[in-house]
Each structure stands twice: as structure tokens, then as C-alpha cells.
């Protein structure tokens with residue numbers, strides 16, 4: 396296959412055929428590394444072959460910025476590094492298809508079956524997109540910023556766009572990043588440079604970034620329209636025609652992530668040896684979109700009739716007392732002022748007696764806008780944004 400040269404970890408679970416590479420770690424493995432995912436276990440979503448970029452090519456790599464701006468310019472990585480403040484931000488990327496498997500079990504959607512590990516977190520290092528846009532001086536009439544990757548797909552390069560007003564907003568934290576957890580990006584994750592859009596679905600974070608264009612209209616790239624939408628529920632005989640139009644309906648585009656959570660311990664199919672102990676600690680993750688913080692995680696042992704509060708662990712708690720040398724990676728911006736772009740973990744101690752009498756464990760999270768995970772699945776044709784309550788069923792083996 397074209398990607399044979401790309402280094403990959405055998406623990407990654409392939410979700411599609413041999414090519415392109417789409418893979419997630421086992422949720423328990425992913426979780427066991429803590430807040431930051433090593434890049435070899437970071438989920439991968441590729442629509443085609445990984446562009447082969449060696450060191451010399453990377454040194455020559457250029458990002459061209461054109462369109463409705465006063466200073467169209469072409470930057471090398473070194474230009475970006477030397478001209479703008481270098482920042483490091485903890486960011487969780489989540490594929491819009493995370494947890495799609497549950498939807499596909501109900502009815503096959505158009506996408507492949509991600510488990511609940513279609514997400515990962517890293518400290519991304521780069522420059523702020525808002526600073527770069529300030530430099531090129533957007534002109535009147537520009538409304539969208541279009542990003543294009545260097546991969547060669549059957550329907551043209553991968554590309555998508557952002558509203559210019561969002562892209563200029565420093566609080567949104569969008570960045571042009573060349574490093575993950577202090578190391579250069581891996582080929583699968585966009586080496587030598589990618590866009591990272593915190594708080595939005597992973598599909599907006601264009602890898603192998605080549606071009607930025609300021610424009611009156613949104614991206615016209617094939618996958619900007621034919622991907623990353625939540626189309627309405629099936630509607631009867633006119634569905635096929637309606638679906639064709641729906642791809643182009645800007646109301647159905649997905650930008651911000653929705654609030655979500657999952658249980659990592661115990662994992663599905665895990666056999667618990669609990670006889671000798673009377674307490675077990677349930678663990679998992681939660682995240683929200685748009686820089687909103689997860690404010691509540693709740694657990695139920697009776698399918699949602701009653702709920703108990705889990706304890707939430709935020710990344711910031713961990714970092715409070717750690718000295719940080721910003722001469723290496725630039726300014727470490729943990730929360731990008733009041734924004735939260737990193738997943739949090741939760742835990743809940745439960746007596747084994749409770750688990751013995753329950754038939755399931757359910758988790759749900761709420762974010763600071765008081766958005767709450769729904770009880771019911773919103774099945775949709777693309778199988779995206781699946782955030783109904785997450786359950787692990789308990790089977791009693793005795």
C-alpha cells in the first residue's frame with residue numbers, strides 16, 4: 396500500500412481495510428496513558444495516502460496565504476516560528492464519528508465503526524492563526540478562511556473552512572501546529588504542519604497544511620460538503636433527493652463538538668475479579684465543545700432513574716505545581732484564558748455489592764452551557780456526533 400513507509404503501532408485497531416489508514420487504540424490503553432496520548436496511539440483518520448515528506452522537503456515546505464487580504468504571503472515553518480509567538484496548548488481532537496459503532500449496530504450509517512477511542516489529546520505547539528491573519532490583513536468582503544491539505548484524494552485535496560470572525564478570535568485557540576507533545580508531528584498526524592481547531596470536530600483540523608485562502612464563500616472542497624454534516628433523520632419517499640440537497644445545506648454543518656463521556660474502566664467485555672475487594676473505581680473521560688468546560692459527570696446503576704455525581708479530574712489540577720520551562724516550547728497556555736479544550740477524566744468509587752446487583756453502568760456529562768448528554772441516540776445518515784448516555788452492561792458470571 397502507498398503508506399508502507401509510515402511508522403505505525405501494532406496496538407492500533409484498524410477500522411477500515413488496508414488503505415487508507417483509520418485506526419483507534421483500545422480505550423483502556425488510551426486511557427492508561429493519562430491526559431496526553433503518545434502519538435503512536437493517537438487516533439488516525441486519513442482519507443487517502445499520507446504525503447511522503449522527508450526532512451529536506453519539510454524544511455522547504457511552504458504555507459501559502461492568499462485571497463482577500465492585503466498581504467498575501469508564503470511562509471516556511473521557520474518564518475512562522477520566528478515571526479509569531481510560539482504557543483503550546485493542550486487540545487483534545489475528536490473525530491465526529493467517535494462512538495459511531497453504537498449507531499451502526501442500530502442501523503448501518505455511511506461511516507465506519509469507531510468505538511469510543513476516536514479521540515486523543517496532545518500538547519500542540521505552533522503559532523496562533525489569529526496572529527497570522529492579523530499579519531496578512533483580511534480585506535472587506537472576506538467572510539471565510541479556507542484551508543487545504545497536501546494529500547491527493549480522488550475528488551481533489553482535503554479542505555474545509557472556518558468563519559473568518561471565528562478564525563480571528565484569539566479565544567478560539569486555532570493554531571498552525573508543527574509539534575505534538577514536544578516532538579515533530581508524525582506523518583499520520585500532518586507532518587510537517589497542520590491546522591488545529593480546538594473545540595471543533597477533528598475534521599476541521601486540516602493536516603499537511605498547504606494553503607490558506609480568505610474568501611467571500613465557504614470552502615468548495617468535496618469533503619467540506621460531503622462529510623462532517625449531521626443530516627436530518629430519514630424522512631420518507633423523498634429522502635434520497637433531500638439527502639442530496641442536505642449535503643449543501645449550511646445549517647447541517649458540524650463545527651463545535653457536543654458534550655460526551657465514556658466509561659474506560661471497566662471496559663466492554665472486561666472480566667472483573669472483584670471477589671476479594673469491596674470497592675471498585677469506575678473511570679472514564681468526558682469532553683465538551685467550543686471551549687466549554689465539563690461541569691458535571693453523573694453515574695447511574697439503574698438505567699437513569701437515579702444518578703450520583705462522579706469526581707472530575709481536570710488537567711489544570713495536575714499542572715498546578717509543575718514548574719514549566721517556556722524557553723523550550725514557547726508559552727504554555729493551559730486553558731487559553733477561560734477556554735477549556737482538553738478532555739477531563741472522572742472517577743467514581745462504588746461498592747462491589749452495588750455492581751453485583753446492577754445490570755448496567757451508565758454515564759452522562761453536562762457542560763457549562765448546561766447542555767446534557769441525551770438519553771436517546773440521534774441516529775443520522777453519517778453516524779456522527781453520537782453522544783447519548785454511554786453504557787457498559789454487566790453480565791454476572793457466577
Ligand code: MTE
Nearest residue numbers: 438439440442544553584597598600601602
Ligand atoms: N486533513 C487532511 N489533509 N486529510 C484528511 O484526511 N482528516 C480529517 C482531519 N484532517 C484529514 C485531515 C479528519 S476527518 C480528522 S477526524 C482529523 O484530521 C484526524 O486527525 P488525526 O489523524 O491526526 O487524529
